[in-house]
Amino acid sequence: MAPAWLVTLLVALPLLSALLTHVLAARLGRRVADISVAAAIATFVLSVGLLAAALVGHATDAVALAGSWGILLFDPLSTLMAFVIAGISLVVHVYSVRYMAEESGYARFFVLLDLMTAALLVMVSAGDLITLVVVWHLIGVLLYFLLGQDTRSHSAYRYAFWTLFTYRIGDLPLLLAAVLLFDAYGTWSLAEIFAQLTVDPHAHEVLGLPLLEVVGGLIAFAAFARSAQFILHTWLPYTMDGPTPVSALMHAGIVNAGGFLINRFAPLYANTGDVLHWIFLVGLVTAVIGSVLMLSQNDIKKSLGYSTMGQMGFMIMECGVGAFSLAVYHLIAHGLFKGTLFLGAGGVINEARHNDGVPKDDLYTFIVERKPVRRQQPLLVMAAMTLIVPVLVLALAHWIVAQDYFQKQGAIVLLFFGWVTGAQLIFATYRLRSDNLLRLVSLVVFSFIIVVVGYTLISHALDGFLYPDPTFGQKIYAAAGIDLFWFDVLVVLLTVIVVFGWFVTYYAERYGLSRDAYPRRIWEHFYALVSREFYFNEIYGRLSNIVTATATRLNVWLRWV
Amino acid sequence: MTPLIWLLAALFLPLFPLSMLFNALLARVTHVWLRGLLLLVWPQVGLALLATTSQPLPDLVLPWATLTAALYALRALAMRDLGGWSGFIATSSWALLWIALWAGRDHAVVALYALGFSLPLLLLAQLGACLERRFGAAYTGVYGGLAQSLPRFSAILVLVVLAVVATPLFPAFASMLGMTIAIVPGSPATAVGMLLVWLLWTWAGARLLQGLIVGTADAHGGGDLGRAATWSYSALLGALVVAGVVSIGWQL
Numbered sequence: 001m002a003p004a005w006l007v008t009l010l011v012a013l014p015l016l017s018a019l020l021t022h023v024l025a026a027r028l029g030r031r032v033a034d035i036s037v038a039a040a041i042a043t044f045v046l047s048v049g050l051l052a053a054a055l056v057g058h059a060t061d062a063v064a065l066a067g068s069w070g071i072l073l074f075d076p077l078s079t080l081m082a083f084v085i086a087g088i089s090l091v092v093h094v095y096s097v098r099y100m101a102e103e104s105g106y107a108r109f110f111v112l113l114d115l116m117t118a119a120l121l122v123m124v125s126a127g128d129l130i131t132l133v134v135v136w137h138l139i140g141v142l143l144y145f146l147l148g149q150d151t152r153s154h155s156a157y158r159y160a161f162w163t164l165f166t167y168r169i170g171d172l173p174l175l176l177a178a179v180l181l182f183d184a185y186g187t188w189s190l191a192e193i194f195a196q197l198t199v200d201p202h203a204h205e206v207l208g209l210p211l212l213e214v215v216g217g218l219i220a221f222a223a224f225a226r227s228a229q230f231i232l233h234t235w236l237p238y239t240m241d242g243p244t245p246v247s248a249l250m251h252a253g254i255v256n257a258g259g260f261l262i263n264r265f266a267p268l269y270a271n272t273g274d275v276l277h278w279i280f281l282v283g284l285v286t287a288v289i290g291s292v293l294m295l296s297q298n299d300i301k302k303s304l305g306y307s308t309m310g311q312m313g314f315m316i317m318e319c320g321v322g323a324f325s326l327a328v329y330h331l332i333a334h335g336l337f338k339g340t341l342f343l344g345a346g347g348v349i350n351e352a353r354h355n356d357g358v359p360k361d362d363l364y365t366f367i368v369e370r371k372p373v374r375r376q377q378p379l380l381v382m383a384a385m386t387l388i389v390p391v392l393v394l395a396l397a398h399w400i401v402a403q404d405y406f407q408k409q410g411a412i413v414l415l416f417f418g419w420v421t422g423a424q425l426i427f428a429t430y431r432l433r434s435d436n437l438l439r440l441v442s443l444v445v446f447s448f449i450i451v452v453v454g455y456t457l458i459s460h461a462l463d464g465f466l467y468p469d470p471t472f473g474q475k476i477y478a479a480a481g482i483d484l485f486w487f488d489v490l491v492v493l494l495t496v497i498v499v500f501g502w503f504v505t506y507y508a509e510r511y512g513l514s515r516d517a518y519p520r521r522i523w524e525h526f527y528a529l530v531s532r533e534f535y536f537n538e539i540y541g542r543l544s545n546i547v548t549a550t551a552t553r554l555n556v557w558l559r560w561v
Numbered sequence: 562m563t564p565l566i567w568l569l570a571a572l573f574l575p576l577f578p579l580s581m582l583f584n585a586l587l588a589r590v591t592h593v594w595l596r597g598l599l600l601l602v603w604p605q606v607g608l609a610l611l612a613t614t615s616q617p618l619p620d621l622v623l624p625w626a627t628l629t630a631a632l633y634a635l636r637a638l639a640m641r642d643l644g645g646w647s648g649f650i651a652t653s654s655w656a657l658l659w660i661a662l663w664a665g666r667d668h669a670v671v672a673l674y675a676l677g678f679s680l681p682l683l684l685l686a687q688l689g690a691c692l693e694r695r696f697g698a699a700y701t702g703v704y705g706g707l708a709q710s711l712p713r714f715s716a717i718l719v720l721v722v723l724a725v726v727a728t729p730l731f732p733a734f735a736s737m738l739g740m741t742i743a744i745v746p747g748s749p750a751t752a753v754g755m756l757l758v759w760l761l762w763t764w765a766g767a768r769l770l771q772g773l774i775v776g777t778a779d780a781h782g783g784g785d786l787g788r789a790a791t792w793s794y795s796a797l798l799g800a801l802v803v804a805g806v807v808s809i810g811w812q813l
Contacts, residue, residue, distance in 0.1 A: 066806070068813045104709075130738075130809065134729040141728055144767070145719075148775070151708035157775045161767045168763045172756040175738075179745045179752070188813060207749060551639035554632070560645060561584035 003053055003074040004063035006046065010082060011072065011121045013043045014089075018114035025107030033097045036110040040086070040093040043117065047079070047086035054079040055465070062127045068188050071127030076466050077328070081124035081260055084332050088252045088339055089117040095343050096245040103243070109149055113249075116142045120253060124260060128188040129178035132264075136174055136222070136257075140167030143254060147242035156241035162540075163235040170225025170232070174261075177218035184211050194267035201271035212268055216275035219265050220282075227258025227312040230286040234536050237293075237305030244346055247301070251308045252339030256331035258312065262319040263328055263466070269319075269479060270472060276480040280320025280413075286313025289534075296530045300349070304341055311338070314417075321410030322480030325463040329455075385441070390422025393449050397456040409481045416491060420498055422448055563616045573607025574659060575652045577629040587648040593690040597683045600647070604655045604675040612668040618659065626659035627754040634761035638768060643689040643699035646769055647682050650725055650762060654678040654733070657740060657755055664743035674739060677732030677808065680801060681724035684794070688718050691786075692773075701772025710778035713786045717794045719770060724801055726766035727759060731801055735808030742812065 017039030025032045054076050061074040093113060100109050119135050119142055126132040140163070147160035178188070184204040185193045197203075197212065204211035223229075228236040236255065240247060262269065262279070269276060290310030297303035311334045318327040394415050426444060467473050481487070508519075529535075572579045583603060590596050633653035640646045655678065661671045691714065692699035708715040727733035737759060745752045786794070 066810050069810060130813065134734075134809075137729050137734075141723065151715075151775055152706065152777050154771070154775055157771050161771065164767060165760075165764060168760050172760060175741060176745070176749075176752065176756065179741050180749075182742065183746050547635070548638050551635050551637075555636050555639050558581065558636070560640075561581045561588060561648075 002061055002063070003050060003058055004061040004072060006050055006053075007072045007074050007078070007082070007125050008063055008065065010043060010046050010050065010086075011118055011125070013039050013046070014114040014118040014121070018111045018118070021107055021114065022111050025111075030101060030106060032107050033093075033110050036114055037090075037093045037097060039114065040090040040117070043121075044086040044090045047083045050074065050079045051083040062191065064127075069128050069130040071131060071189060072122070072125045073127035073190075074125070077260075077263055078125040080328065080332075080462075080466070082121055084335060085117065085120045085124065085253055088249065088335060089113070089120075091339065091343070092245045092249045095248070096243075099245060099346075100243060103149065105149060105151070109146075109243070112142060112146050112149075113245075116146060116249070116254075120257075123257065127190055129181060129190065129193075130188050132190075133171070133175050133178050136226075137168075137171045139254060139257070140164050140171065143167070143246075143250065146246045146249075147239050149243050149246065150241070153241055159235065159238045159241055163239055166225050166228075166232050166235045170222040173218035174222035177215045177222070180206055180211065180215055180218075190264070197271060198267060210273070212272050213275055216265070216269055216272045217278070219261060219268070220275060220279050223258030223261045223316070224282060225258075226261070227255055227316060228286075228309050229258070229282050229313065229316060230289050230309075231536070233286065233290070233309050234533075234540060236309055237297075237302045237533075238537070240301040240305065244342060248339045248342035251304070251342055252335035255308060255312060256315070256335055259315045259319060259327045259331045262316070263324050266324050266467070266476060267472075269324075270475040272479055276320050276322065277482065278320075280317055280480070283313045283315070283317030283320050286310070287317055288313070292530055293533055296527070300345060301342075304338070304345070308334075308338055318410075318414065320480060321413045322477040323410045323414060323459075324476055325466045326414070326459045328466060329459045329462050386423045386426045389426055389445055390419045390448065393422065393445075393452050394418045397449075397452045400453075400456070409487055410477050412487075412491065416494065418452065422452070563614045566610050566614050567618075570607045570610045573610065574604055574655050575629065576625055576656055576659070577632055580629060580633065580652045580656070584645070584648045584652060587651075588645065593686055596644070596686045600651055600682045600686060601676075601679050603651075604658065604679065605672060607655070608658070608668055608672050608675060611662060618663045620663075622659045622663050623748055623751045626656045626663075627751055627758070629656040630654070630758045631754065631761070634758045634765060637765035638761065640765075641701040641772065643685070643692065643701070643769070646765070647685050647689065647725075650765065651678065651682055653758060653762070654727075654736075657737075657758065660744050660751060660755060661740045664740075664747050666739070666743050670739070673808070674736035677736035677805075680804075681721055681731065681733060684721045684797060685725055688714070688721060701769055704779065705772065705774070705776030706778035708774040709776075711785045713791045715774045717786065717791065717798070718773065720798050721794075722766045722770055724798065726762040730805040730809070732805040732808050735805050735812055738809060739812040 123135045144164040148157045294306035315330045630653045633649045637649040689699040724731040
């Protein structure tokens with residue numbers, strides 16, 4: 001059987017399961033979940049087979065189920081994403097069998113879970129614009145009902161609606177982009193559009209602007225809404241009233257769709273000018289704000305929500321620097337660890353009720369009690385190590401996979417982030433209380449090497465799998481690049497800001513700030529702003545009230561007709 | 562003669578303020594089958610009138626139709642009566658048909674778009690009548706929690722509302738898709754306005770559902786839908802999905 005037909009079977013399995021679960025629910029009772037789990041296992045096994053076929057080099061294939069739409073693709077990106085989705089879906093299915101056992105609407109939950117799995121699988125294998133638009137829209141609707149599983153809870157539906165509304169905001173630019181592409185190229189097929197636009201990328205304009213820039217911007221906007229980028233992020237940390245398995249599925253799978261979408265349109269972005277810079281900027285702002293908000297939360301699930309926002313920002317930022325395959329690796333890695341955290345959150349909370357389980361060790365006294373070490377190591381030695389070790393590790397790891405990586409601006413930006421992260425990690429050990437500092441630092445450095453080398457090697461392997469043509473990869477990096485002079489200026493400027501920040505933190509903690517000091521007041525205002533999540537909920541709530549109040553006033557004026 | 566036909570058509574393919582006449586009439590018709598007939602036939606009369614003239618529509622029709630659609634979609638947010646809500650969404654969606662006609666779509670095609678909008682509204686009128694029989698009124702926020710007390714009815718209601726607000730794969734989605742494809746080359750700004758109207762429909766639909774099905778059940782208006790009625794509604798919804806899928810393929 002041709003691989004594309006197996007992709008059809010992959011999508012059909014959860015659909016069939018949804019139908020059977022619904023029809024047999026009354027007869028089988030709680031045992032109806034077995035059908036859903038069995039289908040999830042079969043889907044996962046099939047996805048493994050498809051990924052294996054892609055890995056051994058099976059050619060890209062497609063099948064059209066309904067003429068010019070309903071095209072399903074078999075290609076490296078679709079098989080890899082289908083494998084991830086099927087895997088996460090299987091874990092969520094198995095977890096839900098017992099977790100949801102006491103909830104009402106047990107069968108409905110599994111029907112929706114199966115439908116969501118099918119929709120996600122269609123999304124990643126869609127080979128035409130209409131199919132992509134249809135499932136992109138349907139995923140938002142299905143998520144609304146999954147999050148509103150408890151039909152008694154008004155608050156669950158309130159925040160489920162926020163999600164639906166944000167997703168719908170993202171649906172519309174995708175539809176507009178699809179129609180603009182069809183209008184220009186006369187086909188809905190992604191493969192045909194990419195083939196045509198590569199021949200002459202500047203052949204079409206819309207409203208006097210280059211078509212690809214406009215379409216690239218619209219698609220990016222759709223991705224931003226789906227991946228909770230800054231100002232479209234508020235739904236993400238507030239949808240915790242939904243069942244935990246849904247949170248896991250959402251944070252591990254659905255929210256990553258933005259990164260997938262940008263990857264799917266990689267041939268388009270390789271021919272754009274400024275769009276990738278904007279994508280980088282939005283991702284950067286989201287990564288920073290998401291991380292800051294995560295650190296200020298005292299609710300574990302909300303903190304996880306903002307953590308996802310920060311990670312999504314990082315993923316989008318990777319797309320913005322041209323590291324498309326790295327973004328895919330990031331979304332997979334994030335999906336796995338965030339799914340694990342969500343599914344484990346309930347157990348952790350339950351355990352903590354009996355025993356806080358926090359060991360009174362170095363990490364605890366440092367992070368929770370904020371007690372620095374009494375006898376500190378020589379600052380100069382630690383500072384030198386802090387700055388030099390990450391640079392060496394990162395440079396060596398990248399040199400192993402590609403000697404010319406210094407010529408790619410995107411690689412430099414990511415190295416820069418890696419260096420900041422690594423330096424902060426190692427510097428933290430300077431302040432840890434430890435009897436054997438050498439052992440501690442060695443372990444930290446060793447862990448850092450493992451992470452960096454693993455990340456570099458796997459992302460390099462993924463690059464070869466998803467984008468085997470090196471010319472195409474260079475084209476994306478070139479599209480994401482900026483003028484070398486300004487690039488160097490920005491790198492130096494950011495380095496100065498980061499190092500300055502470190503020094504300010506060091507002096508503030510060592511000598512403290514007086515109560516009336518101007519920086520302290522600024523800091524307190526900033527903390528108040530962050531702890532209130534920049535008032536976004538209040539602003540959106542107020543706007544929503546204004547719109548509905550206007551609607552009521554209009555109805556009264558017009559006598560309700 | 563043509564301006565008179567346009568004016569009459571603006572009554573049947575309602576443009577504000579003539580749209581108020583249709584909604585006033587709909588509010589006075591209490592018999593469910595008559596309401597259904599009105600929802601089905603009203604836009605078709607307008608389209609038949611417009612088919613009698615070959616004059617191209619003036620550009621003014623674009624902002625007028627878009628603003629009418631936006632006005633009624635916005636007003637639907639605050640409409641708690643199911644019958645009135647149906648009228649507002651009908652007005653909003655039918656007003657958009659002018660845009661398809663301006664873009665040069667054939668009258669027969671636009672008649673199918675209108676049908677795509679009207680058919681789910683027929684089902685909604687039936688469900689509204691069911692609610693009126695059970696509770697005395699089809700009103701949101703008065704007796705929430707239908708998902709608990711009437712699960713089968715609620716499931717059907719959810720699907721019908723999704724069909725009304727042009728969710729894929731229902732025919733109204735195909736209508737919106739066809740109209741977007743038609744208008745983007747000629748007036749991208751109108752396309753953006755049309756898509757924003759669509760966004761308001763989703764908002765209005767979610768508010769309607771949340772006012773009816775969500776919450777704890779504190780009133781019982783008799784039994785749930787019978788199995789036969791549930792299967793009948795399901796079959797009709799299935800037929801709508803099939804029609805929607807065929808329509809999408811046919812648009813392309």
